[in-house]
Amino acid sequence: QQQVKQSPQSLIVQKGGIPIINCAYENTAFDYFPWYQQFPGKGPALLIAIRPDVSEKKEGRFTISFNKSAKQFSLHIMDSQPGDSATYFCAAASSGGYQKVTFGTGTKLQVIP
């Protein structure tokens, strides 16, 4: 059972474009939504995160948009650069229970010069 659905699986954009990666969740107990970035040969690392009490969060060129009623959230990368080429994972976690993190299936982004 995939609790966090992520799309697209892969994405190619030109330098300066704005790639958008979408995620949807089912469990309303989730209250923390991080995005992880993974470069080839490396482990994933936290990029940016949001809580459901806000609809948008920006950190540099990265923006998360959150729609609580639709149970959807997305990552936008402004002015994308070739160095942003990586695999991006959305995720969700809850305060209760064992606080496990559930990851999406990943999006491989390629930014062409």
Next chain:
Amino acid sequence: DADVTQTPRNRITKTGKRIMLECSQTKGHDRMYWYRQDPGLGLRLIYYSFDVKDINKGEISDGYSVSRQAQAKFSLSLESAIPNQTALYFCATSDPSGGSQNIQYFGAGTRLSVL
């Protein structure tokens, strides 16, 4: 993250062999995890441990076992490797004081091929 070290980085083995993947951390975190990454399937949790005496199965634990030798060490074993266990394996840690944030700190991964 250099604070989470996985060995070996690459491993090729044959069907039926027993292998162990090792993870050690210097972050002082109590919580440790083993994930498996497959193309199109993302990161799936195999086992997790919240302290030396607390080990739990994740969503895909069949065919795997773990050992938490110390706070800093968490090993994953494949008792009898099979080809569909070919994947990229990640160890991760987290700090429980982070609450629901539960930020995961990953090692660099072990690429395992079972022939």
